[in-house]
Amino acid sequence: MQALEYIGARRAQICNLIKTYPHLTNLRVCDDMVAGDIPGTVGLDFIVDDDPHTNLFELGGLQANLEDLLKVTIYLKTPDMLSADSREKILSDAKPL
Numbered sequence: 001m002q003a004l005e006y007i008g009a010r011r012a013q014i015c016n017l018i019k020t021y022p023h024l025t026n027l028r029v030c031d032d033m034v035a036g037d038i039p040g041t042v043g044l045d046f047i048v049d050d051d052p053h054t055n056l057f058e059l060g061g062l063q064a065n066l067e068d069l070l071k072v073t074i075y076l077k078t079p080d081m082l083s084a085d086s087r088e089k090i091l092s093d094a095k096p097l
Contacts, residue, residue: 003029003044004029004095006070007029007044007070007097010069010070011097013069014027014066014069014070014097015097017062017065017066017069018048018062021058021061021062023050023051023053023054023055023058024048024049024050024054024058024059024062025048025049025050025051026047026048026049026096027046027047027048027096027097028046028047028048028094028095028096028097029044029045029046029094029095029097030045030046030047030090030093030094043072043073043074043075044066044070044072044073044074044075045075045077046066046074046075046076046077047076047077047078047079047082047090047091047094048062048076048077048078049078049079050078050080054078059076059078062076063076079091
């Protein structure tokens with residue numbers, strides 16, 4: 001199954017989940033995973049926007065809840081966590097849910 005199919009089948013659940021984190025918005029899947037298959041050992045890379053009130057418990061909670069829902073390892077980052085060298089490319093290639 002392709003990554004976007006896999007995520008798309010659970011899109012409504014993911015969107016409901018992100019609503020429970022008021023300081024986190026605009027969840028996107030990184031482009032390097034969009035074209036790939038979902039083997040059992042590979043994770044999914046997500047980018048999420050945060051605001052100044054976000055704390056690590058919220059990021060960790062969202063990551064853990066996404067892993068429970070999708071049954072794969074989730075790599076969750078905010079734009080500020082990306083290296084300056086590749087930030088613009090990664091953000092422009094990321095696909096919104």
